[in-house]
Amino acid sequence: MQATAASKFSLSGFKAFAHLNGHGFLVSVVVAAAAQFLSEHYGAPAMLMALLLGIAFHFLAEEEHGSCKAGIEFTARTVLRFGVALLGARISVELMIGLGPRLIAVVVAGVILTILFGLLGARLLGRGWRFGLLTGGSVAICGASAAMAISAVLPKNEHSERNLIFTVLSVTVLSTVAMIAYPILTEAFDFNDEVSGVFLGGTIHDVAQVVGAGFSVSNETGEVATLVKLIRVAMLAPVVLIISILVRRHVEEGASEGKRPPILPMFVVGFLIFATLNSLGLIPVAVVDAMSSLSRWALLISIAAVGMKTSLKRILDVGGQAIALIVAETLFIALFVLLGVTLLGH
Template sequence: MGKVDPMWIWGVGAAGVAALVAWGVHSALPAVPLLTAAVLLGIVVGQLPVLRPAVTGMLAPGLTLASHRLMRLGVVLLGLKLSLVDILGLGWVTITSTVLIVVLTFFGTLWLGRRVGLPGHQPLLIATGFAVCGASAIGAMSGVVKAKDRETATPVALVTLCGTLAIGVLPLLWHPLGLTDLQFGHWVGAGVHDVGQVVATAQIAGSAALAVAVVVKLTRVLMLAPLVAGVAVYERRRAGTVDRTVRRPPVVPLFVAGFLAMVLVRTFVPLPATVLESIDLVQTVLLAMALFGLGTAVRLSELLRTGGKALGVGLASWLLIALLALAAVLIS
């Protein structure tokens, strides 16, 4: 744990206010997921010249704390959404195909990002976000590889853009593709990035489709733990090889262990519905604050000048996971 700047309270407070505004946007426009609204609000704030001095000055310590530490805490609590019983209820074919979709999307996007020459950790972060669970997965992975906020900003913007497009595009393809309600829910759960975006997209096909979509999506979320742990092992070995005086990252990051612990709690401990609802609210608020902080680091002017390759990789990854998910639906 690093030293916390005493000025953090201003940035965290701003992130809290932003989470409330995002909640208001979601309440007025239910088709816009709350977390998507939080990211978009952060991106807008980060572009305004009148606010930029505050974002990079007085608010910076708190926004950094929100985008890193609150993100990790939110990911830990995300584990309480996952019950292994619900996942096993999908059947081995669906579970296997979902895992394959994540793996193929992750490594396919990682390969493409490196092939076109994306800088730094961008290929890894884009691959994680598109394969697993959007901006929250990017935030989790960035903590392991120690990516800078500016480096994380482009992947967050891309996964938010493509996830938002999915809310409008996938329903238009539902009937032309001849999918049943449940097949559509499966497709959405396997192919859309953020949990909120999955809910916004699948709910138009009814409660049964929504239930399938959420369980399939949360199965993908469970893949976050082995992916992050695998990268942590790689980074640990690389750090030890390059410079043995550098402190190596833990094999399993603490927040990943916490995430897995919460999955086990949800599976084996009968928690009252009121407790789960309260924790879900806290988790949503934490992630909204964290994603607002990440959004403020996005610089659209730089993205437009230098982000053409990243945009191409993001769109290709979106198409890849959509096609893989559709194939899984049709053969299952």
């Protein structure tokens, strides 16, 4: 009797959950699938397409009592965290060690200094520290994925969604430009395959564009570029953790109202668990591939939902200073990595 009652309760709870969030989630899935189709058939970046198509459906998120609003909120928040957690399955300590400590140090230093540069630049341009962290972290680590993960732990204000959309749009466009321009630079500087891979993987924002740029030079360059990019992706968990701790301390020192953010968000815990399991060789290769694909789809679906939540007009209100900042951050990490590999004699 008790088991039957419990199953009925769980079934009714699932039905209520699906009724509340199902429409918005399914719309996000359709938009993501359309973006993937455009990417595969016309070469457009899938993240950019999902974002732009999502913005076109902004009216669905504006309806106060519409059937899609709750599901769009759920997708932009929870599905995003799920996708970031699964990113950990792509990380392997063994692969990273093969690159050598000096090149790893250049990549890690580039991530840290770019974030600090973003904070300093935001201060000099009169932008908030949230915006500096968001743009600096997205440029430094892994583009749109990092922007969404960092945004998830930053305290919200009236500009949060606008700044997130702007950042995702900007890093995706800049990453696409870099995918075309940076391989030309590696030829101009006469870099060998390893140095070209370090430069491309250490400077281009999004993983897909790194892979595209790397393998357009050579197979070895593509492999090195992907490996270097995964080192930057591995920095996502500690960076988000540090931001979460600082935000928590800020909340404790400020007003006592509202719920304090967790010291270690669950999606970061998931990221670290999957990274550890993969580093220990406990996840089969086929499962890693499946988790990577699922992570990519989750992020694509969630960015479509994020696009639906923000109007194009609000994005255009962000101002020229914001554009100058994210371009400056992109140039900073490119120059730093270029200088690093040159000084190391590669």
